[in-house]
Structures are given as structure tokens and as C-alpha cells.
């Protein structure tokens with residue numbers, strides 16, 4: 105049997121498949137359970153099951169730039185080219201990709217992407233151009249909970265010096281020119297050498313105390329799609345460096361960035377983002393054009409086509425590889441072999457006086473989730489609602505394939521029940537004066553590129569231009585992050601502007 109210390113340090117939340125299924129309960133849960141938000145699986149499965157081979161009908165119209173995917177990367181391309189004749193084709197009913205938000209009463213909450221870390225160039229200037237003023241999250245930014253009553257954050261107690269050593273290592277690396285960073289095109293040879301190592305091997309090489317590994321596994325699973333043993337040390341160090349820096353959050357998370365871009369686009373001209381439009385094929389056409397085959401997800405029988413001077417594919421590489429026709433099969437094989445995580449996010453809505461919580465609350469040893477973000481902690485105290493709050497619970501699957509199967513089967517009550525049970529154990533204070541009234545579940549089937557060892561080298565080597573078809577998804581940087589989306593968008597825009 106594991107001792108408690110072993111469970112916390114090395115296994116805990118990651119010891120079994122996250123999100124334990126529960127025997128079907130006959131009782132109704134004492135809270136409202138919403139319908140799913142997030143990925144709608146049907147259009148992509150229709151493509152997977154045959155449409156990607158379907159011939160294209162005759163084009164109905166021609167545009168200068170067609171952007172496939174309206175996540176942060178696709179919207180950034182469109183925003184930076186807003187004066188061109190362009191169209192964004194987005195398969196969901198709303199743009200934003202994994203950076204979308206919801207609202208319960210007067211609280212905005214994230215459905216996925218929550219905060220940003222880098223305001224240096226070109227990111228800070230980009231947010232400024234959008235009229236956004238990112239605000240640093242006030243202290244305490246985060247805490248680690250062990251689930252045992254009366255026990256404080258182990259980073260303040262028994263792990264203190266180990267955690268300080270980790271911070272010092274990351275600070276030292278951060279000051280070096282060889283620090284692994286985004287954009288990956290600027291990586292030094294020394295930084296690239298880290299990519300061949302797993303983060304776990306790197307941490308061991310640097311003699312980081314093994315007691316921290318359980319926590320670092322949780323961080324990596326939540327942000328990069330896998331525990332330290334399966335993460336590139338380049339990606340891991342880049343991500344972990346944020347423990348020394350402020351983080352910035354908007355109410356409702358990074359959806360604020362998507363909304364600001366969508367607003368600028370519509371100011372420049374209406375109807376440029378077509379939602380419910382799933383692209384099933386992109387192929388070269390005569391005269392330097394490309395043809396895009398797509399369908400309205402409400403009417404998948406009717407295939408449509410448009411012709412474009414530039415096609416910018418801002419969908420995950422895993423999909424892009426399947427819908428691009430006539431490109432080097434080796435590149436296609438690389439793209440389609442990239443591994444994607446699967447993710448459940450549960451927004452828990454509380455009525456009653458909110459408990460003051462740190463922004464991010466890590467539940468070490470929890471089986472059903474990694475961390476819970478307090479949506480209201482991103483607001484200045486004076487602006488926080490007095491009688492309602494939302495906790496955004498992040499529950500990535502350790503085995504993405506199993507996760508996808510379970511998300512597709514979609515028994516919402518079986519997902520919610522163990523999360524709520526563990527929230528009661530890890531964050532009992534949240535239930536003190538407030539009542540959990542609603543749980544809103546969001547599913548992401550393929551949305552986290554797993555930043556496995558070698559990923560940065562792979563993404564640097566992969567062609568991102570096939571004639572007038574350009575790839576511009578955050579996957580291109582090998583690390584799921586807002587900065588990756590912005591860098592990829594800027595690269596594609598530069599090529600288009602050069603003509």
C-alpha cells in the first residue's frame with residue numbers, strides 16, 4: 105500500500121485514469137447539470153468516416169484569404185489582415201476555439217484557456233492593439249492542497265527548500281540566452297538539446313527533489329497534455345518558468361482575446377466569420393488558387409466549395425493533415441501522427457457568499473481533476489460578485505483515447521459526481537456558506553497537442569507552407585499556449601504580406 109507521502113509525491117492524481125467512472129446512480133444530483141459545450145464531434149467524425157475523400161463541387165465564390173479555423177490563431181490571422189477580402193470558416197457555432205467563455209448570472213468563466221504569461225514583444229503589443237489591458241492576478245496566485253484537513257500548502261512547509269531550488273534553477277535558465285522559448289525558430293542549440301530529453305530526466309539531472317514530482321506531473325498534465333516523463337524538457341521548462349513570473353487573466357479567461365479580435369473583424373466588415381462551416385478538403389486549383397471543400401454542419405449532405413488565393417489552415421495539425429490534398433505524404437504522415445490530449449472542464453456555479461480563494465487551486469492526490477480556477481479571483485476585490493461564484497475545474501485525461509471514448513459516450517452525471525465529491529474534500533470551504541446550484545461540462549476531444557520529447561524538433565522541421573496553403577495553428581510551436589497561436593498567425597501573415 106502507498107504511504108500518503110508516496111501518494112502525494114509520485115502517484116496521487118495520476119495514479120489511475122483521471123475521472124473515475126461511477127456506477128450509475130439512481131438519484132438525481134442535487135445540482136443542475138447542463139448540456140455539453142465544447143467540441144461537437146459529429147462534423148469531424150463525418151469527415152473522418154469518408155468525407156475527406158469526397159470530390160469538391162464547383163466553387164461558388166472566390167476570396168483572397170480563406171482561414172480554416174476560428175480559434176485564437178485563425179482569428180489573429182484575420183485580425184492582422186482585416187482589410188483584405190477574407191473569410192474565416194469555423195465549424196463550431198462560435199469562434200474562439202479552446203478560448204471560449206460562458207456566463208452564469210454575472211460571472212464570466214472560462215470553458216478552456218484561462219490565463220497568459222508573456223507580455224513581452226510581440227505579445228504585449230498585440231494585446232495593446234486589441235485594446236486589452238491584461239491585469240496581473242493578485243496574490244496568492246495559487247496553492248497546493250493535499251486534501252487533508254488542517255494541512256497547509258506543502259510548498260510553504262516540508263517542500264519549501266526543494267521548491268526554492270526549483271525556482272532558482274528556472275530563474276537561472278530564464279536569464280540565459282539559451283532559455284527554451286516561443287518562438288521556437290529562435291531556439292539556441294543548447295535549448296534545442298533539451299527537447300530530446302524528457303522533463304523528468306532533466307529534473308533528475310538537475311537534482312530536483314523527487315517529492316515535487318507529483319505536483320510537477322499535475323502541472324504538466326494540465327498544461328501540456330502528459331506527466332513529466334512524457335513531456336519535452338524544452339516545453340516543460342518553458343512552461344514551468346511561469347512559477348517565477350506574474351500571470352495575467354481576464355474575466356472569463358482568454359476568450360476575452362478572441363472576443364476582442366472578433367470585434368475588430370466585424371468593425372472592418374460584416375460576415376467575415378462563417379460559423380457552423382466544417383472544412384473537409386483543401387486542394388490546389390488552376391491559376392495559383394486553392395479550393396476549399398466545406399459543409400454547413402446543419403446540412404452535411406450539401407457539399408460547398410470556395411476558391412481562394414491564400415488558404416490558411418488554423419486547425420489542429422492532426423486534422424489539417426487529413427484534409428490537405430496533394431501535399432508531401434511524409435509531411436501528412438508526420439502531422440497525422442501527432443498525439444492530442446482530451447480534456448474535461450467542469451464549471452461549478454455557487455450561489456451564496458463566495459469564499460476568497462487563490463486563483464489556481466491544485467488538488468494533489470485527487471483522482472478526478474488536477475486544479476480548480478476561481479473565475480472571480482481574476483477580478484479586483486471591489487468588482488467581485490457578493491453572492492455568486494464559479495469554480496473552473498480542469499480534468500485532463502491521462503489516457504487521451506480512453507478520455508475521448510468516455511467523452512463521446514457522454515454520461516454527464518458520471519463525470520460530475522466524482523469531481524463534486526472530491527471538491528468537497530479538497531475545497532470544503534467553498535461549500536461553507538454557498539450552495540452548488542449548477543455544473544456545466546465542457547468537452548475537448550482532440551484539443552491539446554501533447555508536447556512529447558522531440559516535439560519542438562519535429563515542428564521546426566515540418567513544412568508550414570505548401571504553395572499558397574499555409575499552416576497557422578498553435579500546434580506549429582509544439583506547445584499549446586496562446587503565445588504559440590499568436591506566433592504562428594504572425595508568421596503566416598508575414599508570408600501573405602510579402603505576396
Ligand SMILES: Cc1cc2nc3c(=O)[nH]c(=O)nc-3n(C[C@H](O)[C@H](O)[C@H](O)COP(=O)(O)OP(=O)(O)OC[C@H]3O[C@@H](n4cnc5c(N)ncnc54)[C@H](O)[C@@H]3O)c2cc1C
Pocket residue numbers: 172173174175176177178193194195196199200201202203215216217218219220221358381382383384418419420423427447449548551552576577578579583584585586587588589
Ligand atoms: C482546457 C485548456 C486550457 C488551456 N489553458 C491555457 C492557458 O491558460 N493559457 C495558455 O496560454 N494556453 C492554454 N491552453 C492552450 C491554448 O489556449 C491553445 O493552444 C490556443 O488557444 C489554441 O489556439 P488555436 O487557434 O491554435 O487552436 P484552437 O483553439 O484549437 O482553434 C482551432 C479552431 O479550428 C476549428 N476547426 C478545426 N477543424 C476545423 C475544420 N475542419 N473546419 C473548420 N473549423 C475547424 C476549431 O473548431 C477551432 O475553433 C489551454 C488549452 C486547453 C484545451
